[in-house]
Amino acid sequence: MENIYTEQLKNNGLKNTPQRIAILDILFIEEQPISVDDIYIKLKEKNISINLSTVYRSIEAMEEKKIISKLDFLNEGKAYYEYNKAGHRHYLICKGCKKITTIYSCPLELYEKTLEQNTNYKIEEHKLCLYGYCPNCNKNK
Amino acid sequence: MENIYTEQLKNNGLKNTPQRIAILDILFIEEQPISVDDIYIKLKEKNISINLSTVYRSIEAMEEKKIISKLDFLNEGKAYYEYNKAGHRHYLICKGCKKITTIYSCPLELYEKTLEQNTNYKIEEHKLCLYGYCPNCNKNK
DNA sequence: CTACATGCAAACCGTTTGCACCCTA
């Protein structure tokens, strides 16, 4: 597993350090986007010696290289990150337990083209989040 | 015009103050969502005596009463506000000149239902932003 | 006259930065 991270860092001209590998591993294992301070807490729990600013700098570097990606539009106030398993995606967020589910399909390709025609904009991308209650939280309301 | 703001505040149990009326007027006149510090600057330009924290508190109260609405997911780092001219809407943002266009139609109603069936979530709302270049910025690229 | 609004200054919180030291390639 670590070999993958090592490769990925090397291929992108980033040096291999125990801190970066640990960050990648946390993001990889985590099944949903996670905030910077949660990454930091998980690193500490694993007894990995690291500074918060190093987390920020490592994350920034890896995001630039598209190894991970940033979600700065989800929850007000702070950024979330996830390992880059696929390209375009959307998010389904439970308003109860705050669980974030990543959606890999996109219902908007056609709509983008229509909108381009209507507005004369050259549309390049979009961000979509859906909010609601997961089956479990919905039951307990 | 001021009568409308006065009514709106009264109906929502908020006191009429020159500061609140001035904020509402700026948001009403502005044709696109605007940041808090820009509201503050415009107030100062109009020689209205107000403190930044009053802007924040007034805006918060008016947002709670649904007189205005908050966009905290658009541009990283700070919140934007707009006068509540209609309910549900989306945003088209020019990556060149940063102009924000509000879109009042929604292509996702059907999709929401499909997703509800597929995930068993109770979906309540969504946020959508599209990014691209407006005709003018596209020309100059 | 009383509860809500405001101004001011200080705190807050996520994030960034400058600088000295460290360590990977």
Added chain:
DNA sequence: TAGGGTGCAAACGGTTTGCATGTAG
């Protein structure tokens, strides 16, 4: 051994808060 990476502490920017004062209803 050179240049990127790290730790630490301090700064930053948007936002919030405590408290005293002011004012709309």
